[in-house]
Each structure stands twice: as structure tokens, then as C-alpha cells.
Amino acid sequence: MSDDHHGDPNLQHHFEDMDQQFNASKLGMWLFLAQEVLFFAGLFCFYFVFRYNYPELFEFGSQYLDAKWGAINTVVLLISSLTMALAVRCAQTSNKSGLILNLVLTFICAGGFMGIKFVEYKSKLEHGVFLGLFDYYTVDSELAAREGNVAPTSPVERVAHATITPADPNATTIAPPAATPTGITRPPASAGEAHDHSHDGHEAHDHSHSHDDGHGGHALVIHGERPANLHLFFSCYFCLTMLHGIHVLAGMIMLVWLYLGAVKGRYHAGYFTPVDLGGLYWHLVDLVWIFLFPLLYLI
């Protein structure tokens, strides 16, 4: 066994040849992904146990999430997976400019995903909702402020396509407290304003985003009586999405590293292992979101 037979500078000393090195790296990556899957699987398991024990909590809680943003994020991630796959293809065909272009596109998609996530988190935080924290006081006082003395009292059927009217006592509209430019929170908007938003053509069933308040938040329409321990839903939501977000961030760092290597021309048909493995990782991150989206936003 001697290294001199193979002149490839990318071959590490303890491998026989590039094939062995590539296969070993790929197996290593698959094993790493397997443990990532189990890592998330643990969290999904928590989700299912709590969902099984408290189904009402998840049905109610998911109303606070905006499926539209979730759907947009799903599309963004799917596009990024496509560009990542194209990047791998470009690396395999030694297409340097294509590789760089696709890595940049993937990075932009990842950034877009995190941006949307940031907007969603921001609106939750403004409601006093965070990991394990469901600020019942704030939310209740907002409700009271908007609804006057009409508070939801009993569980009601979900009414699909029902337009909110001020007379509907079973629907509650929440808008985030509008922030002044200095970041100081103003008192909650009046009930009248909130209903004005609802009348701008948004319907209850699609948990609409209110574009016209100009403050980056969105109005939510919540049906039914709030079950106890709603913070458990948000604990699941934040743990799952934050852990996924951390993986996206790690992926973005990886993309920068791949980009720097690509600019230097390190990857070509004879050596594209890092791009290939990076692609595998990116697809996993995408895949996790594909599960997260319906579990949290839709069902």
C-alpha cells in the first residue's frame, strides 16, 4: 500500500484510493443523518404523545399559526432543495459557475426561510407567546379589549367560510399590539379596528394575514374556548421549529464554506464529496420541514 500511486491531493493518507474515501465519507454522512433523524424522531415522539393526550390543545393551538407563511416556507425550502441538487450536478460536471450560482440561490432560499420564520416568531413574541410561555394575562386582556365584554364561553363548532361579523360571539380576532417606530408597544387596538381588519375580506378559515396594518404582524381568528395548558402546544411548536431553524443556520454556514471552496475551484468531476454530502444534509433539513409543516400548521 503506498500513497505515491495516487497523486490526488484530496486523498487522505489512510485511504487506498478516492473511491474508498468517497464511499467511506458517504456512509459516514448517512450514519450522521440517521442519528439526526433519530434526534428529531425523539422530538416528534414527544409531539405525538402530547397530541394523543391532549388533542384539543393542538387543534386549538394550531389556529395561532399562519398556514400561509408555513406553505410559503415549504415552497421556499423545496426550491432550495432543487437548487442544491443542481449544485451537486454542477460539481459532478465540473461546471464551476453553475455550482456557484446554485449555491448562492440555495443560500438565498435558506435566508428567506429564516426571514419568514423570524416574522412568525416576532408576532408570537408580541403576543407574549414563547417557549413554555403563554402569557394568558396579555392574551386575555387583549381579547377583552377587543371583544368588549363578549368572551368565548364554550367550545363551538368551527364554521368554515364564515365571515367574521361583530355579532359573532364565538370568534375572536387578535391583532398584535402595533409597535411604534421606537419599539414601544402601544395599548391594544380597539375592538372596532380589529373588526375593520376582519372586514377587509379575510375569512375565518384561512387564518389570514393582515397586510394593511403595516406593522409586520397579522390578525388571527381564533375559534373555541382556550383549553388548559396551551403552553404545551407552543413548547412543542417552538422546540421543533427552533431545532429545525438551528439546523438551517448550520446549513447556511455549510453553504458559505462550500461557496468559498467552489470559488477556489476545489470541486470538480474528480472530487465533489463535500458538495455531495452537503446536499444530503440539506435534503434532510428540507425533509424534516416537510413533516413539521402539516403536523404543526395543518392538522
Next chain:
Amino acid sequence: MNTPDTATGGAVSSPEITEERNYINHSQGMLSWLLTLDHKRIGVMYLAAILLAFFGGGLAALVVRTELFYGDGDLLLSGDWYNKFFTLHGAIMVFLVIIPGIPAALGNVVLPILLGAKDVAFPRVNLMSFYFWMLGAACLILSLLLGGIDTGWTFYAPYSIYDAAADSHTAGAVISALTGAFMLGFSSIFTGLNFIVTIHKLRPPGMTWFRMPLFLWSIYATAVCQILATPVLAITLLLLIVENAVGIGIFNPNMGGDPVLMQHFFWFYSHPAVYIMILPAMGVVSELIAVHSHRHIFGYKFIAFSSIAIAIFGFLVWGHHMFTSMSPMMNVIFSALTYSVSIPSAVKVFNWLATMYKGSININTPMLYGMGFIFLFTIAGLTGLPLATLAVDIHLHDTYFVVAHFHYTMMGSALIAFIGGIHHWWPKISGRMYNENMGRVAFFILFFGFNLTFIPQFIAGSRGMPRRYHDYPDIFDFQILHQASTIGAYTMLVSFLMIAYYLVMSLVNGRKAPWNPWGGNSLEWHCQSPPLHENFRETPTVGDCYDYSGLVWNAEIQGYVSKKA
């Protein structure tokens, strides 16, 4: 694949000329060690660090045992400090010593050599996993500086997530310890990942699966457990960290959470972790028994497959840690599954015995550890039977019977095999021979001290002494049993100091080790002691590593050499 005739005996190395250069003097300077990518150096660093941690964990155990000498408590420590010391002992021994012990220390040094590879598949990941271990250890030390934790190494919620005056710990200390365990988990995952890829992809021509030494099979089974189980622990610890930091409520009964769920997740990892500890030990013992009996291992395939079977069954039995808190139906299922592990374990013991049959048994220090292991592991396994029996476990659960049982498993089996393995491979690692007579004496002191410590605990436990008690009423003669146990613990201290002494002295003035001092035939005995930086001068040829017929004793070099063809 090009395979030589196995009948002529295993690997035939090039002329056995020992060179001056080896992995130890390959390069000089502190940094050449700290930044090394050489699996042997990483293994040696692991070994040193783990033995240091073992010393710390052992001292904590001695404090605990001293405190228990009298039943009325407060001899050395108040209740909260007693709790911190047993937590410290448990956390250090489990996370820092026994889990990484054999795979990361011994495995790193010998696995690539046994395989005939130049290194593990990912040397950088290997070094990273060592530094993850160091970070984890640092986090545990930090938690001590933050006042220590008294949650027990199991971190059971809700005690571990309350930060109230009634609990003698702060959230900061618990978070720090949890972070440490989290880091150590990743260290373990990366080691396992590395070993699986190495075994799959770096086998040289001729090294088929069924020619691998059994140590590799057991390391492989261990690595599977590490990769599949540890992430679940990691996520549980992460959630506990978040729970402690901001209170997400999923483990907190006051917030609608479920503390038993945490136990399920914890043991879904921590029971396979028991096999992460014991499987490599079984692998070491398979090597010890075969090599020092100078006789082909009996039932190679049964041993190999029983390792895999134990790894698989190990995933299905976690519920037996919760027999006193689950529903009767779940209990029955988990009781049945628990028994399933006993069969492959018994198979291994019988196979080791059969290996000694018609052997040519050299009763030296490593062999004594091998035989000691068989005895202690048999007790460990058999005392598992009443614990798996539902009706009896109701009485024995959370008593000293359990404490004694798992000490027979973790210390009597895993640690004894680890120490045996250190002796077995010491000539290879250090290039020196230790004092054989002192080795034997130290073994007998250790063996006696161990049984003196833990047999009384079986009796105390079956008489009803609950575990984790800082003081105890002197009924059922608890006190005399505890006193015997404490004396045993100090006896073990004597033996460990002896072992440390003669191993260190061997580095100073030990006889230079030949290539093959024991007469083994696996590949590590066909490279020089200590090995070259690149392990082998040329790719070794592989034969049946348990066929010793091709070796003869050479009095001149005080070692075994291959018969001249």
C-alpha cells in the same frame, strides 16, 4: 479477494525487526499530541483522561461509602451533600468513564490495527469526539463550581426541573451538568459513527466479516447502539435544559407535563447504554480468553451473533426501569422482553467456558481478569433474573439489590474487562512489560474487595434497604452489611493504587515488550510494540485470528514468533 490459506496460521509479517521509530516518538511536543490525528495517540489521550476521571469518581464513591459506615448519618456530610456526592459518582462513572472506556480508549488504539487499517475512517472527527469529551467533562466540573447537583445521574423530573428552596441545587448547575452529558453523548455518537464506517469500508483484502476478531464485532454492535440510542438521550437532555432554563412545562406536572415520559425517553437511551458499556467488555473478554488459553475461540458465530442480538434486544427492554410506575400490561410485556436478553448473554458465558476446554491456559494477569469477568458477569446476569421477575421486582426495585446488581454489571463486568484489556494491550500501547506478580496480587485484592463491597449490598437490598439513603435505621442488620461494604471499597482502593503504581513503574523501568508477548494471532500482535505511526509497514495479510498453531515461543526475545514455513 485474495485470501491466504488459513491453516498456515494468520498473518505473516515481514521480518520482525523492531524499528526505533514508533507512534510515540513519531513527533515531539505538546501540540503534536493535542492536535494529533493518529488514532493511537487519541486513544492514549482518552485512556489517560478516562483514568483520571475514574480516580475522581472513585474518590466520590469512597466518600459516599464512608458516610454510610454508621447508620445515623452526618458522619462526613449532611444529606444534601451526600446526595451531591452520589450524583457526582454516578455521572462521572457512567458518562465519563464506562461508556467511553473500552470503545474510545482501547477501541481507538487497537481497532484499526486489529482490522489492518492505517487509521479510523475520519481522524478529524475522532479528535473532535475527544474534545467533545473534554468539553463534557469541563461542563460537569463547572456544575460542581456552581454548587453541584443532587438530582442523581438520571436527572429525574420533576425534581431536576424545580429550582426551589426544597431542592439543594440551582438551575444553573443542573443546566451545566445536562450540557455536559449532552456533549458526552455527541462524543459517543461520533466515536460510534467512526467505528462503523471504519469496519465497513477500511477492511483490507482478506479481512472478511467472519475473520474479524470478536472484539470488532462487539465494538460494531456497540457503535450501532451508540448511533441509534444516543440521539434520543440528546434530545431529552436538550428538552431538560430548555425546561430548566425557561420552563416549557412538558416534564412539569404543575404545567400539565408528564414526568414519566421523561423516564421513558431517558431509559430508551440509558438501557441500551448498559449494552454500550457491557458489549465491548464482552468483546475484550473474548480476546483475553482465547489468546491466553492459546486455543481457537469456541462458537465464533454464536458469540458474534449474540453481540448483535444483545444490541437489538437492548432496545426493547427499557421499560423494566419503571416496573413500579407503569401499567400492569406494559409491565408484563417489558418483563418478557427483558428475559430475552438473558439468553444471548448466557450463550456467551458458555462459549467462553468451552474455549478454555482443552486449552493451554496461561494464568497471567489478563487471563485472571478474563476469568474474574466470567464469575462477576455471571452474578450480574443471574441477579438480573429476580429483577426481571415482576412480582419479585416490586420488592427489589430501587433497593440496594439493584445497586449491587448494576455494580456487578458496570464495575464487576465492564470495568474489570476494561482493566483486563489495559493489561492485555499494555505491552502494545506502551511498549513495556509490567510486573506480572504484582499484577496477579492486585487482581486478587481487587476481586476480593469487589465482592466484599457488593455481596452485602445484595442482602441489604433484599431485606429492604432503599437506595440513595444518606442515613438508615439499623433494622435487619443494615449497619454491619454497610460496614463490610465500606471496608471492601477501601480494599479496592488499595488494589487500584497498586495497579497504578506498577503500570507507571513499567513505563520507567519495564522490560521492553516483544511484538507478541502473549501468543495472540490477531493483527495487533503482528506489528511492533509500540506500533509504527502508520501501524504496518506493508499491508498485512489476514488469516484466522484465533488459530494459534503457527506460533512458537522464542526465548531470546521472550515472545512468540511465527513458525518459519
Next chain:
Amino acid sequence: MNLLQMIPTSPILGFYDPFEQLPPAASTVAHEMDYIYYYTFWVSMFFLVLITLIMVWFAIKYRRKAPTDPMGVGPTHHTGLEVTWSVIPFFLVAYMFWIGVVQYEVMATPPGDAYRVDVTAKQWSWDFTYMNGITGNELHTYVGQPFSLRMDSLDVLHAFYCPSVRVKRDIVPGRTEWVWFEPIVPPVNENEPFPHEYYIFCAEYCGKDHSRMRAPLFVHANEEEFLKALDKMDTIQIDPNAPWKAGLKMVKRKGCLSCHSLVGNELASYPSWLELSQNWGKERDLKGGGKVRIDKNYVRDSILNPQRQIAAGYAPVMPRSTFKDKREELIITFLEKLKDLQEGADRQTLQDACDAEGIELK
């Protein structure tokens, strides 16, 4: 029908026990459980001795006398043998599993006519509430009557464990757990006078004083004795000259001293009663601002509604207590008097009273 009756009781594998491994068998399930224990014990002993003897015998017989001895040559495998020693243990443990499950079913199914006791576990004491409303820190039972315990935890995990009746169950906060047992007179106690006393332990680690979370189990001869003992546990004799003594009794009964101290202790995590007594009539700071005067009203409120006013520097961990016949007043009287008792000439009286109650004055 109890399937256990079908187990052949061999004289050899019976109850012979040179090590006295199990505590007195004081409940109806203990006898069968002990049988299963000894069955596994003797099977295990057999294999341990067999394996050890074979190992030592081989080690001696096939010892390598010189390094030049020829290598060992023996069979490398024998499928028949290997299958045999896989299958025999299988049947042995299958039988163990079976008898374990059968007996477990008995232990897990309470009989319908059980006397119910409500058990409350908290750091670090036990409260037992009987069907006639009497509450105390002692568990009283009598021979021939099944007792079922309905158990709750107020804080962290605990486990109810009484070795002599072979009962253990984790108590998870937020869940209600049940165990049952029927006391009998174990052979070793046949000539002992009633009541028989056994230990109740907490078996699941619960913090600092986990090891001191103990309670006595009394087994009485019959229902009459049992009810008498409950009444005795419940009645309080008030000495008109020293009413504080009855207060001390209540303190013991309510388990106050598992947290509070009768002597000043700057480092304690809980308010020291001596300090309270010394500052009687003065004001103290409350958590979150505000002050309150230490007087009967404040102390009463702290006992009955401990979460309402939290003293600055302490955590809101004290559980609520309820009293019948306004007995909390006895504790309040004692607390007010504590300063004088500790510092005056009555110190020895207090010491004696504590000794009588089995309270360590420290």
C-alpha cells in the same frame, strides 16, 4: 384460582435461606413472592457454582506449564451443544417469567372489600387519612383486612415502599396511584405482642431528606384495636398548665419539623421557628414588597394558606394543611411560647417533651 398453587414446591428449592435475605413476610402476597425469589435464587446459585467450578477446573487441568508448551487444540464449535445451552436457559427463564407474572397479577388486583386509606406524600413526610376522617403520620392496619392505599404526591416523585408487606409503587405528582396489601402475622412475630411495627420508606429519590421520609406501619390484632389506635393517634390531651405540649404533639403529627427548625439556623432554607418566636409582634418583609406583623393571624394564615404571604427570601414550597377542631391554634400557641421555652428555665422541660415525642431538638 391462583395459578401459583400449581407450582410444585420442592423441599430443596423451598424456603431454605441461610442468609435471611428477605424481611418478615407480613402480608398475604409475601409468601408466594418469597417462593419465587428463592426459586430464582437457587437456580442462579446452581448455575453460578456450576460455571465457577468448571472454570476453575479447566484453568487447573489445562494450565500452561511452560511457554514452550504446544498450543491448545479443541473443538471450534458444536452446534448441538450450543443450541442446547441456548434452549435450556430459555425454558428456565420462561418459567420464571410466568410465575412472576401470575403473582404480579395477584399483587396488582386489589380485592373489592379493601379499607381505603388516602396517602399524601410530600417532601419529606407521609400523611395518612383514614375513612373516618382521622389523619396522621402513622399507617395503622389490622390482621385479616385488605387495605388499599390511594396515593398522591404534592411535589416530586416519591415511592411508597414497605419491605415487610412487599409493596412498592412510585407516586407521580399529578397522578393517583394505588397499592393494596392484607397484613398477616409472619412466623417470626407469632409470639410477639400486638401491634407489630414495620418500616415504611420512600423508595424514589426525592431530595435532601429522602432517607428520613419514613413512617411506621402498625399491624393490630383486630378492628377494635385498630380503631382504638386511630382514636389515640387523633386525640390530643391538653395540659392546662402547659398547652404548648399539645402543640408540640401536633407539630410532630403534621411533620412540620421535616423542614422547620426549633432552633435558630441562619442557613436553613425554611423559616426557623425560633426566629419567628423571637420576632413575635415585629414586622417582617414579604416577597414582592410589603410587610406583615408576626402575630397569631399571620402564623395561622401561613399554616392554612401558605402560598398567600411568602416571607422574603424563601421559596413558596410549603404545602397546605387542614386541621380539625381548630388544632392549628395549638401549634400557634407553641410557636409563640417557643422563645421563652428555649431561652428560659423551661429549656429542660422542652427537652423532655421533645424526648417524649421522639423529636430531635436541634
